[in-house]
Amino acid sequence: MKSYKKRAGGKTGAIVALCVVLVITIALGVLGVTGLSLPPKGLYKLMPWLPTTNAENWPSTLSLGLDLRGGMYVEYSGKAPEGSTANFDELLEGTMSIIRTRLTDKGYTEANVQKIGTDGIRVEIPDVQDDTVLDLIGAAAKLEFMNPSGEVFMTGEMVKTATYFYSDGDHQIAFTLTDEGAKLFGDVTAANIGRTIAIYLDGEQLIAPTVQSAITGGSGVINGLGSAERATTIAAKIQSGALPLELTQQKVDKVSATLGQDALSSSVKAALIGILLIMVLMILRYRLNGLVASWALTLYTILLFLFIALFRIQMTLPGLAGVVLGIGMAVDANVIIFERFNEEVRKGRSVKAAVRAGFKNAMSAILDANVTTLIAAVVLLFYGTGSIQGFARTLLLGVVVSMFSAILVTRFLMNCFVNAGATKISLYTKVKAEKEVEA
């Protein structure tokens, strides 16, 4: 039985190490639950196995997707106005920036505007189910030109185009006006040389250029805009009596808040039951190793949720599914190791030797299996849209953390247990029954 050499302190050292890992596990768990002194609620109640099935208690640091929180999202496809020669991406950016400003101005500060595919825009507004907000997004902007005495003399409909250009080391905007606009603008500029004409969008001053000469031909230039970005944005805004792009609504989805909470609490419950059953099954089949796996799995889940909170990955339903699959991957890695371990023990090796050989033999399978899954997750991250990306993100994170947990945590714990004196084969697997099968 004493087939391995040990320093006098080996056993004590291993027990101390086990205690340290236990303390770390508990500390991380506590950090997850109470959040120590991190922001308002901290990482409050992150752990799915704690009674956190009430979605209201989910942490403020964990950002929840619309499907778990309620709200609505809209997807648009954009089309450049006929005859426009401007760079499409710039128009798209301009449109998105206008939508963003409008939503923020109206108090929807958590609204999220993102690009989808090459020509799509997705707008997500949490906690809102009202269609009127859609009018806000698609509405024509109110563009007003004000003379120095503060009277509106011209509006956005009279602007034909406004485009950014760069020349003589200066960022500028060239604009053209309709005939009616040209006449109005000519009169006002002629009367106000040296004074400023302010341009307002939705009541907010965009820019107030000084008139250098009368602009009568229906086209002119605004110079001295400082940066390309500012000039592009302002050009996009002036151009729009409407938005720079013609938007077609492709999809509207409203999720009620209760449905979101139902979805969240039921999936958390399912994950909780799943994890507990897995632990029972693992301990029944792999005994002490099963305990190791359960421990590693606990750490894995805590770490995964901490990372999700830290990287501010938005949790969505598919995202939760990604977590569940990540757990599956983590368990699988452990199973592969333990099966290899059992094989080695059956061949008559000592427990200590079997741990080493088990890991060595299992590593190539674990690596290859995880890399292939990573490949799928990365492809999804690049080609997926919206919710599918959410899934890819948690899966990616899950696979990486599961490799860490299987390769480092499980091995460390197994070695500690062996060094602490748990070297009886019956602690790990059925010995006699195995012989009967072989006979």
Add this chain to the structure above:
Amino acid sequence: MEIKNRSRICLIISAAIIVIALVLTIFGHGINLGIDFEGGLSMQYDLKKTVEKADVEGVLNGMSVSSYTVTVQGSSNNEINVRIKDVAKDDIQKVQDDFEAGILEKYPEAVSIGDVNYVGPVAGATLVKNAIISVLLAAVLMLVYIAIRFDLNSGLSAVFGLLHDVLIMLSFMVIFRSVIQMNSSFIAAALTIVGYSINNTIVIFDRIRENAKKQPNAAREEVTNISIKESLGRTICTTATTLITIVALCILGVASIREFALPIIVGILSGVYSANMINGYVWAFLEEKRRMRKAAKA
């Protein structure tokens, strides 16, 4: 326990399932496309008492909508799901308001439950296009990786198994069209399987790689038999643990989760099946062919 090569029968069974699905599709009973793919407006209501379908249809007929479907569901047939095709985007709110006004006359306690969805006709096409690109791209990248880490024939047979699993999932969606609708979550599910079911194949191929090195002259089929047998403990344990969580999700989850979990369960089962009964033998077959070619040259 003896493991034998039953891949021929298994391939025939799989092919039969796929052909049945194909025939059903050709005769117009294809996949039950959900709103994400079909486009239109979808609404759900709890009417608080047993629904007469005719009442709901009456309300819809009184409105100027062209084509609709009404599904009655819920524990005491008290819930309805209404889908209306060809709603112009400007009319969404009006259609919704009109319908609610109409239904409240007959069922005063009716409340809206669940999502209200509107999908334009273009969104679905983009979704499918991206999904197909993703699957093919993932398959090619995996093929390359496996070909490097194992050998080309392993890569080919693993990807063969992968496509098999996706086709079986699609066939399931056709055959069980009355139970399950295909929405964008199916794409996520299919891609999950692409990433996950290949694990089973990889673990077995890892054994094969190991055993083939030990016995370079043994028949490849025999090596496959042994490897599958040696991996069986892991296969059973992993499949059980994975299914536990997904089945729990499927039982406890809301409808949108079930739409995701059910195809995954099918995919996982199909993945275990193809990894143990088909893929290894496809590899063995390809390897023997290669050997024969080599022998013929020598």
